[in-house]
Amino acid sequence: MRKINPHDFNVATRTTSRDINRQIALNLVREHQPLSRADLARRMQVRRGVVSVLVNELIQEELIYEGATGEAARGRKPTFLHVRTQNRLVVSVDVRFSRTYLALSDFGGRQLALDIFDTVFAPAKLIKIAARRIAKLLDAHKARPFCEGIGVVVPGIVDHRTGRILNAPTLGWRGVDIRDALSKETGLPVHIENAAKACALAQMWHGHGDAAGAHSFAHVSVSDGVGVGLVMNGELVRGHDNIAGEFGHLPLSIEGPRCMCGASGCWEAYISNIATLSRYFGHNLSKTEPKDLLADGRNRLSITDLVARARSGDAKAVTAIQTTARYLGLGLASVIHAVNPQRIYIGGEITAAWDMIEGTVRAALAERALTEEAVRTPILLAAFVDYPRLRGAAALVAAPTFAAPRVA
Amino acid sequence: MRKINPHDFNVATRTTSRDINRQIALNLVREHQPLSRADLARRMQVRRGVVSVLVNELIQEELIYEGATGEAARGRKPTFLHVRTQNRLVVSVDVRFSRTYLALSDFGGRQLALDIFDTVFAPAKLIKIAARRIAKLLDAHKARPFCEGIGVVVPGIVDHRTGRILNAPTLGWRGVDIRDALSKETGLPVHIENAAKACALAQMWHGHGDAAGAHSFAHVSVSDGVGVGLVMNGELVRGHDNIAGEFGHLPLSIEGPRCMCGASGCWEAYISNIATLSRYFGHNLSKTEPKDLLADGRNRLSITDLVARARSGDAKAVTAIQTTARYLGLGLASVIHAVNPQRIYIGGEITAAWDMIEGTVRAALAERALTEEAVRTPILLAAFVDYPRLRGAAALVAAPTFAAPRVA
DNA sequence: GACACTTTGTTCGGAGTTGAAACAATATCT
């Protein structure tokens, strides 16, 4: 029951029906491969004749290909279809405070190479370095003719349309344009997005099998900050000014601890890795230089270390983590009450302690939840992969190929 | 960039293109009437021939009609088109704690009749009474052949698909099915929805001219409780369990005052009419029987009275209202950070004091807002009409006629 | 008043799509 926007609509042309069905067919192959033309016709509830034409067009465009012939109890054997992903490549870039991560992967999400280097904060310089390393990566894998684009994720607010980074406090960037410069430098199309939003995109496009199916969910990334990527109706919610999903700065208590954003009592100030570590050390976060705590590696404890200490019996570590878990659950109630997603995915280092904290999280959620259904909202760990943000960056490039046509 | 849901999609048939364009044409006439066929062709960027066929079909179906011929400097004069709304009628029902409101109106939102009676809490009995009064209303206006349905709004959580009222605490209803029973009793299709969500629907469909255009907004209703209707991408957000938009139960302070929902420190517990009145009387809400305060009329002060007292110099009234205004602004920051709507509409009795409180609200919002754009989010008063909830109820029936076809 | 010009609305053949059914290809079972 969507209202047509009378100032921005898409009239159906003579090829619109085809475009729609073509894209449906492509997505069904992606989801259920291997799959025959006849299978497709059954799933789409159209005649085989229509599918035949659609599929042959998709094959001609090299979006899918014919594989082995399958088995059948009786009758002619089906020829299986697959989407082509192996030789469609993406470069993904994750710019973080300490380091920048670079990867080459295919449309199926398989990572072929990884490159890590220290982040440089001057945008122009960073672009130069990244471009050089990307070129090296592509040449080393003879990947240049197969690379279809670059996806970049950054910890901050990004205007997806213009490509400008509006505000990335940890990097100290305001109004920086990486996209066009990097595109010019590399000759490849560049997409850029906020890290949490990109993770949600990755969850949507790479969540195969039972992990798929939810076309409305929230992806909560607990890291140095707290970011939420919202997917509703199969669409990433960016918001009018690109700040949708900033649940990290909703208050648990407006009189609570000071947050890096300037306000007080933000959820982030209770559950970010920094907050958990501060709690362990007995620091008051407001008095600590936040960047000191961000510096991972040298002498500083990471949240992963803290989990390890908790497991080996450090009572203070257990308390710090369990307190975070409680606040995590209280904040999840806000996410549920606001947009009521079908599921919530949790990502971040703290998930390594999930077996210890799940009960606490759910109990806290139950404290505030309005209904039984709200309490029962599935809370799942984001599929554990080595570099979830890099997968998100890759999804930025791969997703448009499979997206629904804009219509009406 | 929407992902096609591989388990719930809509294949394009050979009439899909027409369905899409037909609906676009209908909406354009609705939005820009009066309008000629040639105007439509220009706006849609299709040939006049296509529009001619579409329009003649719409005329045949009696969705639009030809009106007067317009003026033109040169050439043949255009014949104007209008959507037919005058003799398409709706009965709208607003069930509230004290009274139930009943109205007859047309698809254009014009109210033709109103009937108010005391609410009976036994569902079966209420249905009987409502059905009798609806019949009377229809007969009195000879409206029976023109009535296309009944829209019902209730203060509670409604499953829009099944029509069941899952939980309406003020009415004491849990799992009540009004829809099917009322439909059987009256012989008319019945739609039922949560009041705040319906108000958002009304805002979307009745917000003509400059009020329209926003296809992503939040409608905040401040009343006995606080409800938010979320519209994103021209679509009402109901959520997986129909509790999306329950921002009223997001915390300002988890240690704050007790809320009727059982949790503590909900936004609602700070800014609902009850909260504002309690503040004025110096009561502690947690110790007061909430239903005492709900009873309007007899001996009790209403929020409208309180505003009047503030205007005539009652310092305590001013303080109570300004305090509410501040908390309103702080909570609006949460709405903005969560879903970042293009605009926010405010409804409810407190808006009568908007000139006094706007500054306070905006200052509080600025206290927590992450970005300059967030601070500048337009906060508008919901178009002041006599019975906004009834308009929402009417929109439930009228909207499907104009909605975009489900595709892909 | 005749005629050119402009704009609106209709009509008609062409191209592209789904829909239904027949047909060819390929396999199993009796």
Next chain:
DNA sequence: AGATATTGTTTCAACTCCGAACAAAGTGTC
């Protein structure tokens, strides 16, 4: 060998938009 079943293709009808020509209805000019 023939019946049966399934896959994939082809063909034609129905329906759509697309483009252009055409009719209708008005204004302006000589």
